[in-house]
Amino acid sequence: MATVIRRNERSWAIDLISKINLIAKNNDLVIKKAGGETTVSTGRGNTMFPDVVLYGNVEQSVILQGWELKMPDVPIEDETFIKDAQRKAIALNLNSCLIWNFTYAVLYVRGEGNSFTKIKQWNATNHIHTRQDVETYRSDWERQLDEIITEVNRYFASGQFRNAPLGEIISESAITTLIQRNKNIIAENLHANAFRDAVMAAFIDNWWLSVKSEYAQDESDKYKAYAKTIILNWANRILFAHIIKHRQNGAMLVDEIDYDRTPDGANTIFKKITEKCDFYNVFSAVRYNEILPELSWQDFVEFSNFLRSNGIDHLNQETLQNILEGSVSTNKRAINGQYTTPTELAKLLVRLTVRDWSDTILDCCCGTGTIPKEAIQIKKSQMTAKEAVETVWACDKNNYPLQVANISMTDSDTINIANRLFQHNALTLTISEKITITNPETGDNMVLSLPAFGAVVSNLPFVPFEIIPADDKDEIAKMPLAKNLDGRSDLYCYIATKIADVIKPGGMLGIIVSNSWLGTNAGVKFVEVLKKKYNIRQVHISGKGRWFENADIVTTIIILEKKQNSDSFDTEFWLWKLSLEQLAENADAENTLVNSALLSSELNHSISRLSKYSQAQIKDILSLNMCYNAFFHDVDWLLNVKDKIIPINKVYNVFRGSRRGWDPLFYPQRGEHKIEPQYLKKVLINARNVTKLIATADRDAFCCGVSMEELKKCGHSGALSWIEKFVDQRNGVGKPLPTVLKRKGMEWYELKDNEIAEVFTMMNPDQRLFFAKFETPSFVNQRLIGLTHKADYPDEELNHALLNSMFTMFYIEASGFGRGLGVLDVNKDSIANCYMLNPKLVSTTDRQKILSAFGQLKARPIMKVSEELKDETRLAFEHTVLHSFGIDIYFDKIKTSLLSMQETRATAKE
Template identity: 35%
Template structure:
């Protein structure tokens, strides 16, 4: 009687058994079969039903087989595709499909699989016939094995050249397909656990930026649970991979093999905790938020991975292959989870080489993230043949969160330090202090070992980029450092409340750094061109001597449009020591993408020696020269170009605030009310022209394009005047809600000494400038005095200069020197946009001094500028090539006796301009 429950799994076990019996006494290329413990009759299965090994010890997998019953066609597309994926997972070049009746051998050539051999010889049609006709399929099996052995022996099927036993990227991709189901599982559990909800919110607040999101942005809220799910799934993946690798070092780790298909997630967590108790590695095996909430399908796949590795003879696998498995896991996971925010290895290499002088010195990354930087410091020490014991003792790393700690520990783990205590621990950077007691576990006996945080010689780190609004919730006490700064420096200024988090951290690090120790930090470029950045710069130079600043002049270092970064290298100084005015600071611009620079060591040597090359442009200024430039008003964002000409030219400049009052554009909120659409019915006297933007201003003239509602009368006055159109307009908004803060508009729009519906018309201007520039640098003249939107800065001519010719003033605002000031004042965003500040313009924007000119010279300037004024503006590079522009610039500079500086000024301007746009990747043209 046929066995009605005889299925694919039953048959696969019989096939594996028969293969091993048949090959027992043969010295063939194929030696054995396995896989009986990983067989799953599910679509989510990661591994083939049968594994063919090159050796009896089952260390080297040659091929995988997919088995089906006769009722599944051998040509089934899903079957073939699944088999290809599993072959890729095993890094194999071939696989066999067999549905009892027929079998097909697929072989990979290049990137495609094609059929090399087919076997058709059994006349069976249903699964009920398989067991009772086993002699038929066994005969076919023997034929398949004979043919297969011949193919391997004669090289028609080649073994994989990969040094890895698994294609980790494929497995991670499959496991991460469970993100949505895991996120849904978490969502359901949050409904019944306020504690879990609070834990996840706190994690998101501090971690969102690491994954490219803002914890405060409503549009990013939808990414919270999927991101956490990605972290959880990857965390489990690492626990399983690492737990199986360390079995060869610790017998206690072998209990990971007890995680099988019958093991629950909670039971597995207990097994993992048991391993950590005896083998340390708590950074890797520790429990993270919601680890127990992986979806059912994800858990099945993770168990399959564990069972597969448990049955592989790990002890017999070459240690380098296991190391490759681990490191490829980490590298791919970093790309998948941390993605564009993980520090690129080349950048970490450059940072450590520029910072670490004495290779044996204690090196610390207090915001270690995925561990790339501290791993590079480890490798640098190895390169200089520092002994392993000394390296391990001199490498320290910490992070506020457990997942980065896990990644960093995995990144540093290698055969040379297994069994050693790695100084990687969990701590908030602002709580670090010398002598701080940190508990580790001895991997060899599980005993707790307490160590004190030593004085550090070098801090190398990619500091977190967390905005000021998020700091209040994330690190409400971080601003306490201002009290210490005030006490230590007697400075009148302290760090601005608008500072991003990275601005505070160097001051917390100061006390853990040894005398003449150094910091090498990756920072957002905001400190080079913001109001808070100026204060940061002033204060940090009391604590550190800045040695060099490095930026990219060819592409972004992080593939994220919102982040443009810099390297800051500085040496600790005694706060009370006088400033050495002759000491020089180097400003370095890389002229090539880091990934295209083959020799980072050579690049770092050139930077250290201040030697320009095809890879790097270097400008160097003394502290005294920098003070001169700062007095002129040039921020540090401008110092990457040649400014040696500027002090001489500055003698012919004057602060523009002498001629103009600076006004920030009107910001009132509720655009639908204050910028009414046609048919509004408001009386004409309450409608004013307003300039919303300069997008339609193709020349130097800007025309007000929009109507604005401006009423300063009370409701009673309007009723007396019987201005019903205006009354109806105001009353139509009385009960509407503000879309931002969800309050009624009369409350949300309330301002001191103003009606809630009032918008002032006092801020009228003659000229306007964007606060965000793209390719054209210009200041526009309004066709008539108007008020304008908040995205612009207005220039209102002072009363005593009202009679000055506006075209003349426009020419002084739109020449090569004014364009240089505009370009140098801002800092570039990730898409190449230039951000400017009203405060900077008001304080430091300079123009050529009109008081040095005669009336005749003014007329000459107007005449030379007229052709430019009469045509459309052009993008900067093209603009500077126009004959009328060249003629005007040379004539203008000649009048002021500065014409010999024309080429130098132009080169400086273009250098800064091109550097700003270098971060904006050019789209590849389609072939």
């Protein structure tokens, strides 16, 4: 049944509101006032807000309950009628609602899971059956109304029903409701219009290319993503105008938005507001925001009417600020939320970076403004609000987050001060460049010159090299140092290098970037390029959970100082032992972490741990095939044992197992084939079920390089029928297997078996680090790394024992870095480049001792590293090995470094 409120119904709603106000005035009730008449649309059902709203104060800033009204011809049992009332209660974050059709009234209470229960029904006016009866029996339903108000009031007086502050509703419920109600229908409308407008389609395509990575875990459809941008553009403009209109008269024009005005007309209103008040980044329209379905536009008008009629002008400064902050949080969840900087991380980044708080600060990739907001807040504690705002600059390449950033950076006490916020690509910023901002006090344009900054602080965009936008690639090509970076470098590498151009000599750069540079060759080149422009002062990582909970990515903070002389310096590697949540809840711990970094001193190792190295030490450690990830774990001891170790690839040939890509063909199950024995080789598929250091290949591999014609001639029907079984099969995207498996110089069904492993280890291991030896050299597949000893190192037993020492475990851990889900990023090359203790340095006597201890280790199951290093058999073996090399004094250091790396990697799972 339709739920449209016609004009006579609207007039009855207004009459009802007037009567409730009279009852409230004549009695001392929790219910102080009723309203809602301005939110009642004359043309649309399914409205956002209730027909009647009960308030807990005369200023209408505390909402108690919503009522949904219908005339008697709509049954009180009508499901749409009931659901509308309940939906609106949820949108207002209330736990009760009432429906009334002048014949009956029903009161509902909301329970867990948004379920509603009827707790009261009034039937005293059940003789009212028609619309005419509503007029005829006015006195009857007015008496009924008096009774209803009295009883509803008792529920509020007893505390059974809760109220909702206006600020909470606006910032948390209303904007979310707008998105939920309108995202899909606006997206459909955009899609339909783009089909008829190639320019519009191209614009949205190009926009999506630049922001797609930010929506990876949120939206996969570009039209839905852009629909949310449009919704937030309208919601933020409407909300911000209502918030500032009593301090900025120009914003009073927002009250002219009504059902008779079009989106284009409303955009004109906001242009006028901008001319009078500035806040261009807030009030400017995103492109195509006027292309709205009628239903969506009515929602925005209703939202504006709701704000106009619900006491927002009576809210105090603190509440207005809470609304601003709450709406910013909602926006961040809706737009690029997975990489939005957590508030605590933003604060810490700013505090770790800035050295002179009186100097200028820039966030060159500000997104939704969390970092510049924190900078302004800290500055305001020591200087005037005007000085704070005017010394914090922020820009972003994309326009869509600047609206949120402007709101985020604005406090209720800084509304008349122009934020230094502008749209700009970080790759093209130059000192003295002219930036135009409107003065919010006069409406005049202010042309400002971009200064040299004392500090740049930013969460740089997480854009892999594969999807760097074309315009950014053009700018990168102009950079003198671009050729020194790896061609597979992420965008942040280029921005970090280029932004030095706008930093004062001796000024600071603090950036949040992914941890990918810690364990890759591209990362080594990145650091070398940074060193040409900066002194790398500090690197920070989390040893207690990911900083970005909604994304699998693991991040680091890098603190750099722009070079002004060639003095030598140390680089500090800080490992945080508390999570962001713990730091946010403990101001003393937060201060200790920051002060430790500023003083270059480990003040409390339970909060943050310091490993410090000179540039010469870093160079020497890297030369031993360490990656930067190892430096957080106190590895300077490695330089004292470097004459005892040798790269694994000096002792072994290292290779990755055969990779063909269609396991059902190449690894047949026992009993499902009759393949001749000469075409079968023993293979180990993975190490998951390997429990001891001596292993046996457990599967068959089909290794046949003979043509099908030759198989027929030889009568090898088993192999032939096995191949024919797959001739007509297709892969996951529908391509025939003979096509996708074809390799030059090979039959399409051929699997090479020329690399037989004596020893193997895992690709991307987790908690078990080991090298197992085959009883009989065997074939391994792509999930494993195989090793065969070289002729110069013939002692296979000793080689195997030393491979499994704690020292080699340490090296495996130190050769890679933890991915987002906690596994170790290790491959064939990283294993080959690992070091092991040199077998040729072991005496005959020590060899026997090592093999005796290793024999006991081989006899028991492989354990997790943390368990291994508590086991007496393992500890006896480790001390025997290290003693034979004369380095047993480093046992504790090796153990501590290894366990610290494992624990830190594992925390990425949290």
